[in-house]
Amino acid sequence: MSFRSRLRAFLPSACLGLATLLAASAPASAETYPDKPIRLIVPFGAGGITDVAGRLIAQYLGEELKQQIIIENRPGAGGSIAAQVLTQSKPDGYTLLLGTVGTQVVNKMLYAKLSYDPAALTPVSLLSNSPFVLAIHGVDGVHDLKGLAAYAKAHPNQLNAGSAGNGSSPHLGLELFKLITGTQITHIPFKSGIEAVNAAVGGQVQVVIDALPVIQPQDKAGRLKMLALAAPKRSAIAPDLATSVDEGMPDFQVGSWNALIAPPGMPQAQVEILNQALERAMAQPKLVARLAEMGIEPLPTGLAAYQAHVKAETDKWYKVIQAAGTRLD
Structure with missing residues (x-):
């Protein structure tokens, strides 16, 4: 057999082998996604309300996806560090961010130069919200x-x-409270919410705002007095606590809300897979019950609900930040 004939005989099998090799090394398609563990970046340290909510939801979401979701805490700069890590990650669905009001809305208002573009990130869905409570100490x-x-x-x-x-x-x-009420209250920043609550317990400050599970134990012990939940409806873990709506201040609503965010350029097919799995996870009665035990409420899933929520939050916090003149650079 001539060289040319042997070459013609070899080429089909060689091409088939190359095609098989390329297919094996190609990124996972929507049909196989996810086929390995997913990393979820949390923009705060372990143990806080954001971290706790993220870990719990990740557990149930992982069960729906049949893959482990590994939590990676990247605190600092109001979530900017975590968001920058996401921006630099491959848009393959294996690195996600637990987005917050900081990463998605207010950082762009607080920093003149931001290390990432919130608008370039790929939103997946809202996740949950932990309404804040306003409490006082020593105000007769x-x-x-x-x-x-x-x-x-x-x-x-x-x-x-x-x-x-x-x-x-x-x-x-x-x-927000100062803007709504036209009052002048001096702000004292601490390194964490726990430090601020402890300062209120110790009488260093008279007013504190934080998540209900953080402040409620101090109220029960008689060290702080909760005034109202900054939310439209009462909490199952504090049914006797009035809301800001009950007290005639419907615009005073604030909490720690979270969303699932993907890197820029994430394929829509992977986003849809995450959304479907998330919808099933957030409908699990056990998850809803465990969230409720911590004063955390599930938020509507899907892109439309996310977009509407972010627009409303952007309008609200822009006015507050402009009035307060708050800047972080």
């Missing part, structure tokens, strides 16, 4: 939000309020 005669507003007006800048730090959700919640 105050029993509700209107009473606190009246006291603050009569004593401008004499009340100190602690938060988890400049630009944090509790800080912005305080600024």
Whole structure:
């Protein structure tokens, strides 16, 4: 057989072998996704309300996807560090971010130069929200939000309020309360929400805003007095606690909400797989019950609900940040 004949005989099998090799090394398609563990980046340290919610939801989402979801905590700069890591990751669905109001909405208002573009990230869905509660210590005669507003007006800048730090959700919640009520309260930033709550317990500050599970034990022990939940409906773990709507301040709503976010350029097919699995996971009665035990409420899944929520949050916090003049650079 001539060389040319042997070459013609060899080429079909060689091409088939090359095609098989390329198929084996190609990224997983939507039909096989996910076929390995997924990394979920959490923009805060372990143990906080954001981390706890993320880990719990990740457990149930992983069961629906039949893959392990590994939590990676990347705290710092209001979530900017975690968001930057996501931006630099491959858009293959194996690196995701537990988005927050910081990463998705307010960081772009607080920093002149941001290490990532929130608009370039690929949103998947909302996940959950943990409404905040406003509490006081050592403010005699105050029993509700209107009473606190009246006291603050009569004593401008004499009340100190602690938060988890400049630009944090509790800080912005305080600024929202001040804007709505026309009051002057001095903000004292701490390194974490726990430090701010401890400062309130110790009398260093008189006002504090944070997640209900963080403050409720101090209220039960008589060390703080909860005034109201900054939410439209009451919490199952504190049914007797009035809401801001109950007290005639419907615009005073703030909490720690989360969303599932993918890298820029994530294929829509993978986004849809995540959304379908997430919808099934968030409908699990055991997950809903466990979230409720911690004062966390599930949010509507899907892209439309996410977009509407982010638009409303953007409009609200832009006004608050402009009025307060808050900047982080």
